[in-house]
Amino acid sequence: MQGSAGELADLLARTAMRDRAAFKLLYTRTSAKLFGVALRILKDRSEAEEALQEVYVKIWQRADRYQAGGFSPISWLVAIARNHALDVLRARKPVADDLDAALDLADAGPNPEQATVRSGERARIEAxxxxxxTDRADAVRGAYLDGYSYEELASRHSVPLNTMRTWLRRSLLKLRECLSA
Known part of the structure; x- marks a missing residue:
């Protein structure tokens, strides 16, 4: 559950003063979103979980660098998560050149039946x-697939923040109705 910009800025300021309770609350309020950002970039759940831990170490160490009035607090946090995930992505070792060894490895991907089911689910969601x-669908994709904050989406669509929250809530309800039909 993401907190308000004022609350997050306050939590960051308190974290900069090494307030562990504030840091814990900051984690509770923002970890789901930052995990989503890392997962979207890394496309590997365990790697994203590890990256998230490292992101929060950086936040603990650098909370004093956040400047209220600059970026929104969630944008600042997302930037740290995104940049760290990109660093992890760049540091990945290149694929091994030994193709003979690769032939002995089992395919970790979905089997044809699983791929067909996932493809069907994806098609249902897209439908x-x-x-x-169009603007509501774009907002849902932005929030839940691309990791944009409500503030960023409200700005992008030129609507008030509460209007964006209402759009997303109502759109998710319509999606749930559609998918359960």
Missing amino acids: CLDQLD
């Missing part, structure tokens, strides 16, 4: 998103 107004 349900297509039933939403």
Whole structure:
């Protein structure tokens, strides 16, 4: 559950003063979003979980660098997560050149049946998103697939923050109805 910008700025200021309770609350309020950002970039759950731990170590160490009035607190936190995930991505070792060794490895991907089911689910979700107004569908994709904050989406669509929250809440309800039908 993401907190308000004022609350997050306060938590960052208290974290800069080494307030562990504030840091814990900051983690509770923002970890789901930052995990989503890392997962979207790294495409590997365990790697994203590890990256998230390292992101929060950086936040603990650098909370004093956040300047209220600059970026929104969530944008600052997302930037740290995104940059760290990109660093992890760049540091990955290149694929081994020994193709003979690769032939003995089992395919970790989904089997054909699982791939077909996932493809069907993806198609159903896309069909349900297509039933939403274009701007609402774009907002849902931005928030839940691309990791944009509500503030960023409200600015992007030139609507008040509470309007964006309402759009997303109502759109998710419509998606749930559509998918359960």
